[in-house]
Amino acid sequence: MEEKLKKLEEFLTPKSDYFYNPGDFITAEEIDVILKFPQAMRKNLMPGIPNGVSRTSKNFYRYSAELRCRKCGEKVLFENITKNQLLEKISSKRWGCVCDMCKQKEIDERSRQRSAYEAERLCQLPMFLSPDNSFCPEVKPWKRYSLLRNILPFSEQDFAQYAEDLKALSYHDFLKTPYWDAISQKVRQRYHYMCSLCGRKEGLNVHHKTYIHHGYEAYHLEDLICLCAKCHSKFHGKEIA
Numbered sequence: 001m002e003e004k005l006k007k008l009e010e011f012l013t014p015k016s017d018y019f020y021n022p023g024d025f026i027t028a029e030e031i032d033v034i035l036k037f038p039q040a041m042r043k044n045l046m047p048g049i050p051n052g053v054s055r056t057s058k059n060f061y062r063y064s065a066e067l068r069c070r071k072c073g074e075k076v077l078f079e080n081i082t083k084n085q086l087l088e089k090i091s092s093k094r095w096g097c098v099c100d101m102c103k104q105k106e107i108d109e110r111s112r113q114r115s116a117y118e119a120e121r122l123c124q125l126p127m128f129l130s131p132d133n134s135f136c137p138e139v140k141p142w143k144r145y146s147l148l149r150n151i152l153p154f155s156e157q158d159f160a161q162y163a164e165d166l167k168a169l170s171y172h173d174f175l176k177t178p179y180w181d182a183i184s185q186k187v188r189q190r191y192h193y194m195c196s197l198c199g200r201k202e203g204l205n206v207h208h209k210t211y212i213h214h215g216y217e218a219y220h221l222e223d224l225i226c227l228c229a230k231c232h233s234k235f236h237g238k239e240i241a
Helices: 002-012 028-034 039-045 083-091 100-128 141-149 157-168 178-190
Strands: 063-068 075-081 204-208 224-228
Touching (some): 039 083, 063 083, 075 083, 100 178, 141 178, 178 204
């Protein structure tokens, strides 16, 4: 009889609708169990922030949890996180928890890959700087600048040694390089294959408005202008504003 009364008392005692309450600490072992269940069921484990709650009261609806690093499995402590932040971290394979050591390894690996990619690109760059080379006839003029741009260093400073090689060439040889071929085709395209002064479409040349950035033309296309042969002849010996 006593056992039956005890069960009745437990049945009548109000119970929480949630397994966890705000402020609870959730262990990594508990997280492992939670992950066995569908995401829809996980939402019912703890209360979120109710609508209409003040900013100060929102701090009450936070939790602490041990999460396993998705890379190495080590435990990482997260404190003062919301229900949504917690569920997102334990549910997302891409944006889940990563420990500091694994984060550093990811950064180092990305840096190594970037350096390898940069080195591979730069190996091709000298071919564009030699007046003895030229594009294959199959490479369309409009595509030549894209090929050059894809292997240029990201920063102008990293291109300095190559710019010096270009400056060391005579201007006649410079104009014969695939580098200048690609850039001049890009400038013609920017000006719609028309002289920027008179609109003529025949005998187009690409002219330096200034030679301040000679050797760095790929980073300063604004220094270049498309002119027909007649208009071009007017501007040698002076800069164009």
